[in-house]
Amino acid sequence: MASPLISTAVVGHEFGPYDVTIPVERARAYAAAIGGDESPDYGNHLAPVMVVAAALTELINELGLFSGGLQAVHAGQEVSWERRIEIGEKVDASGRLVSNSVRRGNHFATIAVSYTDAGRTEVGTSSTTIIVTGEQSQ
Amino acid sequence: MNQGKSERAVGYALIGFERLVTQDRVNAYADASGDHNPIHLDEAYAAATQFGTRIAHGMLSLALVTEMLAIEFPNTWHSGGKLKVRFTAPIIPGESVTTYGEITAIDEIHDGKRILRVATCIVGCKKPDGTDAVSGRATVPLE
Numbered sequence: 001m002a003s004p005l006i007s008t009a010v011v012g013h014e015f016g017p018y019d020v021t022i023p024v025e026r027a028r029a030y031a032a033a034i035g036g037d038e039s040p041d042y043g044n045h046l047a048p049v050m051v052v053a054a055a056l057t058e059l060i061n062e063l064g065l066f067s068g069g070l071q072a073v074h075a076g077q078e079v080s081w082e083r084r085i086e087i088g089e090k091v092d093a094s095g096r097l098v099s100n101s102v103r104r105g106n107h108f109a110t111i112a113v114s115y116t117d118a119g120r121t122e123v124g125t126s127s128t129t130i131i132v133t134g135e136q137s138q
Numbered sequence: 139m140n141q142g143k144s145e146r147a148v149g150y151a152l153i154g155f156e157r158l159v160t161q162d163r164v165n166a167y168a169d170a171s172g173d174h175n176p177i178h179l180d181e182a183y184a185a186a187t188q189f190g191t192r193i194a195h196g197m198l199s200l201a202l203v204t205e206m207l208a209i210e211f212p213n214t215w216h217s218g219g220k221l222k223v224r225f226t227a228p229i230i231p232g233e234s235v236t237t238y239g240e241i242t243a244i245d246e247i248h249d250g251k252r253i254l255r256v257a258t259c260i261v262g263c264k265k266p267d268g269t270d271a272v273s274g275r276a277t278v279p280l281e
Contacts (some may be wrong), residue, residue: 032203034167053195071177079221
């Protein structure tokens with residue numbers, strides 16, 4: 001069985017670009033998951049962190065974080081956002097592995113992601129730190 | 139006591155909220171994010187993990203914190219806001235969590251065209267036992 005990418009990727013490895021356009025049904029699911037009586041009316045816009053979550057899902061899958069007995073913990077997250085994003089608006093996410101160290105058998109990996117709109121203008125950034133345990137990651 | 143939003147100053151407490159994180163919410167978040175990892179959804183699978191049970195997505199707890207920021211700063215959080223957090227404990231479905239925040243500094247920043255007032259806030263989300271599920275710092279332009 002091939003090693004998951006988290007075990008072999010080196011700093012500088014690039015991920016994506018992923019299409020993280022959020023359709024209306026996923027925006028509705030987000031509202032059902034997070035919303036409450038005090039929630040703001042987003043209108044036809046999205047909470048940016050939802051776009052970040054969609055990119056993170058793509059990264060998890062590509063890194064193989066839950067394959068072959070690995071267990072991953074989301075340890076840290078940074079997000080910055082420049083403007084509102086509409087439901088259904090085209091957004092691409094491009095990631096880069098900025099650190100990937102092994103300490104006591106655990107991977108500590110940080111992936112930086114840039115989000116761009118249809119005009120290739122950056123609309124946001126994020127940085128995700130994960131800790132991965134499991135024999136195949138050692 | 140909170141001041142009005144137009145009078146925010148250092149020490150201003152953001153208006154947090156309590157949310158019961160049900161498994162239904164976790165399931166909905168899986169559909170929203172596309173993250174259907176069994177550690178969030180499959181009790182039998184999750185029982186064999188380090189947590190011993192299903193846990194909510196870390197990004198769900200972060201989303202609750204950003205919801206608070208969107209309520210508090212409706213015109214600026216999504217356009218110039220920044221956040222840096224650590225996930226320190228998982229939320230177990232069935233737990234009620236409470237978001238919190240406080241302005242710890244207000245700085246004037248020159249962006250080349252104008253002077254922006256930017257608030258720095260400690261933010262987080264507490265579990266029923268008072269421990270943080272997520273905690274960190276946000277910066278948000280003030281109107």
